[in-house]
Amino acid sequence: MSAVGSLPFVVSMLLVILGLYALxxxxxxxxxxxxxxxxxxxxxxFLVTLGYRTAGVAPIYTYAPATTVRVLPTPQALTLTSIVIxxxxxxxxxxxAVLIYRHYGTLDVSxxxxxxx
Amino acid sequence: MDGISTGFGxxxxxxxxxxxxxxxxxxWGVRRFGRRDCARGTGQTKAFLxxxxxxxxxxxxxxxxxxxxxxxDGLAAYYRRIRAxxxxxxxxxxxxxxxxxxxxxxxxxxxx
Amino acid sequence: MKTEMSVIVRTITRCVYPLxxxxxxxxxxHGHLTPGGGFQGGAVVASAFALFLVAFGTKAxxxxxxxxxxxxxxxxxxxxxxxxAFLGIGTAFFYNILAGSGSVxxxxxxxxxxxxxxxxxxxxxxxxxxxxxxxxxxxxxxxxAMLVGSRKEAEE
Amino acid sequence: MTALANHAPVLLIAAPxxxxxxxxxVGKLGERVRMAFTVxxxxxxxxxxxxxxxxxxAQGAAPIVYVLGGQIPLPSGLAVPIRIMLEVDGLSxxxxxxxxxxxxxxxxxxxxxxxxxxxxxxxxxxxxxLLAGVFGLVQTGDxxxxxxxxxxxxxxxxxxxxxxxxxxxxxxxxxxxxALYTLSGLFVLxxxxxxxxxxxxxxxxxxxxxVRGAAIDRVAxxxxxxxxxxKAGAVPMHMWAPEAYGEAPASxxxxxxxxxxxxxxxxxxxxxxLYGMSIGTTAIGWILxxxxxxxxxxxxxxxxIQKDIKRLIAFGAVSQIGYMLLAVGVxxxxxxxxxxxxxxxxTGGIFHMVNDIACIGLLFLGAGVIVRASGTRDLNAMGGLxxxxxxxxxxxxxxxxxxxxxxxxxxxxxxxxxxxxxxQLSPVLAVIAVVGSIFLLAxxxxxxQAAFLGPRLLRGVTPVPVTMTIAMAFLAxxxxxxxxxxxxxxxxxxxxxxxxxxxxxxGYIAAVMGG
Numbered sequence: 001m002s003a004v005g006s007l008p009f010v011v012s013m014l015l016v017i018l019g020l021y022a023l024x025x026x027x028x029x030x031x032x033x034x035x036x037x038x039x040x041x042x043x044x045x046f047l048v049t050l051g052y053r054t055a056g057v058a059p060i061y062t063y064a065p066a067t068t069v070r071v072l073p074t075p076q077a078l079t080l081t082s083i084v085i086x087x088x089x090x091x092x093x094x095x096x097a098v099l100i101y102r103h104y105g106t107l108d109v110s111x112x113x114x115x116x117x
Numbered sequence: 118m119d120g121i122s123t124g125f126g127x128x129x130x131x132x133x134x135x136x137x138x139x140x141x142x143x144x145w146g147v148r149r150f151g152r153r154d155c156a157r158g159t160g161q162t163k164a165f166l167x168x169x170x171x172x173x174x175x176x177x178x179x180x181x182x183x184x185x186x187x188x189x190d191g192l193a194a195y196y197r198r199i200r201a202x203x204x205x206x207x208x209x210x211x212x213x214x215x216x217x218x219x220x221x222x223x224x225x226x227x228x229x
Numbered sequence: 230m231k232t233e234m235s236v237i238v239r240t241i242t243r244c245v246y247p248l249x250x251x252x253x254x255x256x257x258x259h260g261h262l263t264p265g266g267g268f269q270g271g272a273v274v275a276s277a278f279a280l281f282l283v284a285f286g287t288k289a290x291x292x293x294x295x296x297x298x299x300x301x302x303x304x305x306x307x308x309x310x311x312x313x314a315f316l317g318i319g320t321a322f323f324y325n326i327l328a329g330s331g332s333v334x335x336x337x338x339x340x341x342x343x344x345x346x347x348x349x350x351x352x353x354x355x356x357x358x359x360x361x362x363x364x365x366x367x368x369x370x371x372x373x374a375m376l377v378g379s380r381k382e383a384e385e
Numbered sequence: 386m387t388a389l390a391n392h393a394p395v396l397l398i399a400a401p402x403x404x405x406x407x408x409x410x411v412g413k414l415g416e417r418v419r420m421a422f423t424v425x426x427x428x429x430x431x432x433x434x435x436x437x438x439x440x441x442x443a444q445g446a447a448p449i450v451y452v453l454g455g456q457i458p459l460p461s462g463l464a465v466p467i468r469i470m471l472e473v474d475g476l477s478x479x480x481x482x483x484x485x486x487x488x489x490x491x492x493x494x495x496x497x498x499x500x501x502x503x504x505x506x507x508x509x510x511x512x513x514x515l516l517a518g519v520f521g522l523v524q525t526g527d528x529x530x531x532x533x534x535x536x537x538x539x540x541x542x543x544x545x546x547x548x549x550x551x552x553x554x555x556x557x558x559x560x561x562x563x564a565l566y567t568l569s570g571l572f573v574l575x576x577x578x579x580x581x582x583x584x585x586x587x588x589x590x591x592x593x594x595x596v597r598g599a600a601i602d603r604v605a606x607x608x609x610x611x612x613x614x615x616k617a618g619a620v621p622m623h624m625w626a627p628e629a630y631g632e633a634p635a636s637x638x639x640x641x642x643x644x645x646x647x648x649x650x651x652x653x654x655x656x657x658x659l660y661g662m663s664i665g666t667t668a669i670g671w672i673l674x675x676x677x678x679x680x681x682x683x684x685x686x687x688x689x690i691q692k693d694i695k696r697l698i699a700f701g702a703v704s705q706i707g708y709m710l711l712a713v714g715v716x717x718x719x720x721x722x723x724x725x726x727x728x729x730x731x732t733g734g735i736f737h738m739v740n741d742i743a744c745i746g747l748l749f750l751g752a753g754v755i756v757r758a759s760g761t762r763d764l765n766a767m768g769g770l771x772x773x774x775x776x777x778x779x780x781x782x783x784x785x786x787x788x789x790x791x792x793x794x795x796x797x798x799x800x801x802x803x804x805x806x807x808x809q810l811s812p813v814l815a816v817i818a819v820v821g822s823i824f825l826l827a828x829x830x831x832x833x834q835a836a837f838l839g840p841r842l843l844r845g846v847t848p849v850p851v852t853m854t855i856a857m858a859f860l861a862x863x864x865x866x867x868x869x870x871x872x873x874x875x876x877x878x879x880x881x882x883x884x885x886x887x888x889x890x891x892g893y894i895a896a897v898m899g900g
Contacts, residue, residue, distance in 0.1 A: 016575070023211045023568070029560065032207065036567050043575050050582045058264055062345040075581070078529055082574060084268050085536045089567045091371050092540060096547055096560035098375060103553030109207050112557050115628045115696075116205030121798060121872045123729055123805040130793035130869050137793075178839035181692060181764030184831040189690055196690060199683065203624055207561045211568065213621045214611070218572070221672060222607040226600075228668035300409060307406040311399060322395040323454035 008049040015042030029097045029107040033090060040086045044079045051075030233286040242284040249277035253365075260357035261350040267357040271364025278369045282376060296373050299366045306363030313352050313359060327351035386436075393437040394451040394471040394524050397481060400430045401488070401517035405510045412506030420496050423509050427492040430516075434485035438478040442881060446889070448474035448896040450526065466588045466897050472526030474893055475881030476735070480523035480650050482878060483739050486863065487643040487746060488516045490856045491636040494750055497850035498636065508548060508634070515541035515640050522647045526897065528577050528659075529587045531651060535573060535616070538644050539566035545637035546629050558628035565625050569612035576608035589659055590897035593890060598664040606664065609655050610672070616648035619710060620679040623703050627687075630699035635753020636856075638695070639746035642702050646738050649709055656717055657886040658893050670718025673710050674814065680707030681821040688828045693762045694755060694836065698748045701788065701828060704821060705741040709734045711818060712803045715810050716887070723887075726806040732883040733802025736875055740787070740795040740867060747784030747860040751777055754849045754857070755836060761843070764835050768842035774849070778837045780857045785829035787864045790822045795864050798871035 015038050022035025051072030057064045059073040101107055120129030155161055164171045171177075189196060233239065253274035260266030278294065317324025327335050328351030336348035389396075404426040412419040441449055451471040473481070491512055499505030518538035525531050543566065547559030581587055583602065584595045596602050611622075618626035626645070630638045656669065684704025691697035712734025719727040754777045755770060756762050771778040787794035800822060808815035867874050885893070 020211070020215060023564070024208055024215070027208075032564065036564060036571075039568065039571050043571050043578065046575065047578045047581075050578060060262070060264055062262065063342045065342055066340075074587070075578075078578075078581075080268070081529075081533060085533065085540075085570075087272075087368075088540050089536070089563065089570075092543060093560065093563050093567070095371075095375060096543075096556050096563060099547065099550055099556035100553075100560055103556055112207075112560075113205030114554050115558055115631070117200045117203050117690075121802070121875060123802055126801075126805060128792075128798060128801050128871070130798070130871065133793050134869070174840040175768075175842060178768045178842060179834060180768065181831065181835040184834060185689060185827065192686070195686070199687065200690075202621070203687070205624075207564055210561065210565055210622070210624050213624070214565065214568065214615055217614075217622055218607060218611040221611050222604065224668055224672060225603045225607050225664075229665055301413075304406045304410050308403070308410075311403055311406065315399070317454065318392060321452055321455055322392065322399065325454065 005054075008045060008052075012042045012046040012049065015039070015045065018042075027108050027110055029100065029109055029112075030094075032109065033093045033097060036093065037086065037090055040082070044082055044086075047075045047079045047082065233288075234284050238284045242280055246277055246281060249280070250274055253277065253361075257357055257361035258354070259345075259347070260361075261353045262345040262347065267360025268364050270357070271361040272368060274361070274365045275368035275372070278365075279372055282372055294369060294373060296370060299370045299373070303363050303366035303370060306359045306361075306366060309359035310356055310363065313356050316352065325351040325353070328353075389433075390436050390440045392451075393433050393440065394449065394473050395453065397430060397433050397437065397520045397524065398517050400426055400433065401513040401520060405513035405517060408510040408513065409506040412509075416500065416505065419506060419509065423492050423513070424496065426513070427488055430520075431485045431489050434481045437473065438482050438878070441473060441475070441478045442877070446475070446881070446884065446892055448472050448477075448885075448889075448893055450896050466586070466591055469530060470526045470588065470897070471524045472590065472893065472896065473524055474889055474896075475883075475885035476650065476653070476889075477523050477885075479735065479739070479878055479882035480647060481520065483646070483742055484516060484519045484523065484643055486739070487640055487742055490746055490750070490860050491516075491640050493859065494636040494753070494853050494856035496852040498634065498853075500850070504548070508545075508637075511541050511545050511548070512637065512640060515545065515637075515644060519640075519644055519647045523650050526589050527587055528580065528589055528592065531589075532570060532574050532577055535648070535651070536567075536570050538647070539563070539570055539616075542566070542629070542633075542637075542641055542644055545641070546633045548634060548637070549632075552632070554628075555632045558625075558632040562625045562629045565622075566616065569615045572608045572612040576605040576612070579605040579608075588897060589654070590894045593659050593661065594894045594898055596660060596663050598660070602660070603664065606655070606660060606669075610652065610669070613648050613652040613655065614676060614710075617645045617652065617710070618680075618703050618706050619676040620683045620703070620707070623680065623683070623706075626703050627691075627696050627699040630702055630749070631693060631696035635695075635749050635756075638699070638749040638753075639742075642745050642749075643742055645702075645706060646709075646742060649706065649738070653713055653886055656713075657720070658890050661890045662721060666720040667718050670714050670716075670720070673714030673717060677707045677709075677711035677714055678814070678817050680704060680710060681818060685821050685824040685828060689824065689831070692764050694764050694767075694832065695749070695752050695762055697764070697828065697832060698745070698752055701748070701825060702741075702745045704825060705737070705745065705788065707821070708737050708800065708803055708818065709741070711807060711814065712737065713886075715807050715814070719810065720887075724809075726809040728883060728887050729802055730806035730810075731886050732875060732879055733799050733806060735882045735886075736871070736879045737796075737799035737803065739879075740799045740864075743860050743863045743867065744784045744788035744796055747780060747857055747864065748788065750853065750857045750860070751781035751784060754853055755781075757853075758846050758849050759843050760845075764832065766843070767836040768839045769837070770843070770846065771837040772841045773846040774837075776854050777849070777857070780854070780861045781837070782833060783861045783864055785833060786826075787868065789826035789829055791826070793868050795867035795871065798868060 019035040019038030019042060022038060023032055026032055051074065053069050053071050056069045056071035059070045100112060104112055120127060253270045256265040256273055257267055257270030314323045317326050334348055334351055334354050336346050338346055338349050404423060408419060408423065411422045453469045455468050495509060495512060499508050515538055518534050518541055521534035522538060525534060543559050543563040546562055547555050549555045579601050580592055584592055586592055615622040629641055633641055681704050684700050684707060688697050688700035691700060712730045716727045716731035758774055759767060759770060787796040790796040790800040804815045804818055807818060
């Protein structure tokens with residue numbers, strides 16, 4: 001695989017690492033949710049890249065001539081499912097962040113530690 | 118008779134229960150030798166504390182913290198460390214997770 | 230929270246709102262022919278609701294988006310999806326009984342390049358509608374809940 | 386009956402899912418109607434689970450394959466199985482029975498949990514969603530759907546943890562657990578993507594036939610192992626578990642433990658069926674053993690110092706996960722040489738799953754009753770509850786002693802198998818396991834003494850609804866039954882599950898790939 005061809009893989013791993021960085025070192029809960037979303041985006045990009053074929057068309061395009069190369073539909077289905085799940089988890093995480101702010105009056109993760117020891 | 122064999126020993130709960138029931142019957146028999154004239158609620162069953170008045174039973178109840186404090190105290194160094202690990206901060210939890218992932222990855226890569 | 234935004238935003242919202250709805254329903258309807266489908270179309274429709282909420286504020290919500298109705302719609306969508314999956318139980322769960330049957334959405338698909346036959350794919354368009362309904366109502370519910378906030382219960 | 390048995394795998398997922406979506410709608414007809422509805426659906430689900438297991442055991446060792454949206458059996462001659470499928474072998478059937486057991490107890494307990502308060506319909510809905518997710522998790526034959534069901538359980542579980550929105554700690558716990566669950570789910574998805582890119586398939590049986598232990602496979606295994614071990618609650622990734630179990634309502638905590646065990650099932654499935662002998666088993670087995678020992682030690686020692694009764698039981702639950710990991714880790718470490726004690730260890734570990742869920746479930750339900758009746762969770766404020774809660778006292782004692790492994794209750798039978806088999810790999814393992822058990826007995830003696838014995842300290846203890854006691858009595862009957870007849874149950878339901886792990890890989894592959 002050429003250097004350009006592997007670029008999406010590098011980018012997706014970079015996104016995962018950025019997200020992990022946000023989860024590990026950012027103190028704001030909203031930024032941590034963004035970190036989770038970044039990891040998710042990275043994984044989704046990785047999945048889409050797996051199915052890509054050079055100059056391929058969308059597998060559902062009905063006007064495509066029979067000879068055209070098409071990208072793999074399976075990774076796209078996986079990615080769509082994963083995006084839907086990501087929407088639900090992000091919504092739930094943000095709702096809990098709202099609740100936490102209401103109860104604790106802060107979004108600083110190092111101050112939200114009543115459950116410890 | 119229902120039981121399991123571990124290849125090393127065996128365990129039969131029915132036989133064990135029968136044995137336990139037998140032992141309980143013997144204990145009950147021994148208990149029957151006790152004196153019949155013991156009466157509850159009288160001075161016979163009252164605690165004797167060198168002639169002092171016994172505190173109310175509510176004050177005598179051994180609460181949660183009263184149990185095993187000696188052992189917990191003996192393990193104080195361990196508990197100080199292990200409680201410090203349970204920080205309650207999400208970032209630390211993620212850190213442990215990523216750390217374990219790194220170690221497992223390293224072991225799987227090094228050991229063929 | 231300020232109840233509504235400036236007149237520019239409100240006017241643009243009034244203009245764009247029906248267009249977004251139409252596009253969303255188009256995406257749901259053509260889910261079996263073009264990229265998109267129930268979830269994507271439902272999300273587009275829900276984004277129209279989001280725009281409405283942002284532009285007019287939560288006060289305008291009263292009487293227009295009933296959260297209880299939205300909840301019921303979401304559950305009806307999910308149940309419809311499950312029911313459509315049950316239709317195929319004679320062969321297997323999710324078996325497409327309408328595909329190629331000649332009845333509604335049972336049209337044959339020509340081979341080779343074609344503009345796409347809307348009347349095809351069997352139960353899939355119905356499933357797209359069910360999912361679209363669920364996602365639309367579900368996301369609208371989430372938006373309303375996040376904006377209005379859950380009331381604090383004083384029990385336990 | 387045959388048709389029903391044929392469709393049982395998918396109906397087991399569809400029925401709770403139907404209940405989850407329909408419960409709020411049915412709830413509009415009235416509270417009693419909703420309760421009758423949930424009980425009816427759970428009864429049907431329980432019957433389906435029994436039917437599925439009976440069908441599987443009747444046909445011997447071959448797994449049942451159910452193909453969604455297509456003909457059964459599979460069209461033959463396919464090089465790569467493409468459809469979504471469910472594959473039920475002995476271990477899946479065992480987990481299905483376990484989940485049905487938990488579901489029945491939870492639904493029975495829920496009948497009166499939210500009576501007369503708001504949100505009862507949503508509580509039922511989320512419980513059924515979690516159950517549907519767990520049923521899917523333990524039956525799926527497809528790695529991507531495994532991830533989907535993992536996320537379904539995550540979302541339902543976290544919504545249940547944060548259900549009591551008026552408690553600040555519930556929101557805190559729910560946020561943390563959701564973030565960690567999502568992270569572990571994404572790592573699993575990354576691993577699925579790696580395996581898909583390497584082998585071009587998602588079916589577990591297909592992947593198992595093509596995995597050779599290349600570098601990518603190893604990275605995927607590390608991601609899967611860590612992610613699933615975290616969802617099961619292995620130390621040092623266990624910190625979410627006491628928060629989750631402690632803050633969730635009692636019946637939800639019980640289902641959450643079943644969810645953790647389903648993740649453990651996923652771990653076992655990945656190790657034994659997906660990878661099996663294609664990678665060096667000794668190193669991975671020892672990773673599991675080290676995690677397990679840490680889990681046992683940290684779980685019981687942290688339980689000893691807790692003041693919150695639910696958090697204390699939660700740490701007990703964490704320590705019990707360690708016993709299962711230990712047993713199966715020992716089994717996996719010796720998979721290459723296959724000595725007899727490996728199978729014994731796996732049998733003990735799997736038998737301990739059902740014993741653990743019965744005891745821990747009983748304890749969580751008991752703790753729920755205590756908190757509801759006395760209005761406090763603080764162990765130091767309790768005392769003399771035996772005066773008011775007589776039935777709960779007896780049932781709680783049965784659960785506590787069974788969990789600590791007091792004969793003749795069920796915990797002893799499985800722990801004996803674990804001790805004696807791990808002893809043959811290394812005596813140190815057995816010693817640590819036994820000491821952990823003794824500590825656990827000490828922990829529960831402390832709870833029992835502090836909460837139930839002594840003079841009546843709390844005034845105004847309210848009586849609890851009878852359905853809660855029935856749910857606990859049901860679990861106590863399981864505890865005693867499994868304790869008195871371990872040979873029978875091991876023979877009937879545990880041995881097929883253990884064999885499915887020990888030497889079921891080829892059968893699992895053959896059921897889908899043919900030949």
